[in-house]
Amino acid sequence: MQPYCVFCNIVAGHEPGNIVYQDDEIIVIQNILRWFPIMLLAMTKKHTTQAELWANHIGHVGQVAAEIGRQLCPGGYRLVSNFGYDGMQSQEHGHVHILGGTFLGHYAG
Template identity: 55%
Template sequence: MSSEPTNCVFCEIVAGREPARIRYLDNDLIAIVNRLTWVPVMLLVMPRRHMSQLEMWSSGIMTRLGDVAATLGCMYCPNGFRILSNFGYDGLQSQSHGHVHVIGGQFLGHYA
């Protein structure tokens, strides 16, 4: 989707109609603090223009988005972090607006 859909909280944040703690902003990208707090650092990095996860990953914006996510990860989580992207309901994607998560600030555990 290229147009702003109804009820997209991320589009509302980009438009300034919903509050957010912004950690990065340029003409194309925004990074905000996630409202979830199950680890000390939870950031969301996304295009300002609404697009699906697949559109975001297939577009040319991913290189810059990845650079911003990694830079913020290094800045806020100097001992290490994860960059995650959820696709679809089974992958626990809760918002249709494409985004990646930067999480860290503590040891995230071993893989099972």
């Protein structure tokens, strides 16, 4: 039995999700977090790890994420991926954050 994955359940229609975009392979949903006016998650519909996403699918996911960022955040946006515990990755299903809608400030450091 597969472990529970909220993103897989949204893709399957078993849980609610605000879908912004989808095609045969990719889905973009609104993040439940509201730290910025635009907080979206772009991912493959098929469950992949973050490493698999970047090794095999980032071209398509990145193209979709960049286009949605351009459309919704004309002043600029960020694409971010978190890897592992220290990188603050909270979901195993690989995804790219699309952040924008306001000045995002400087990087921490």
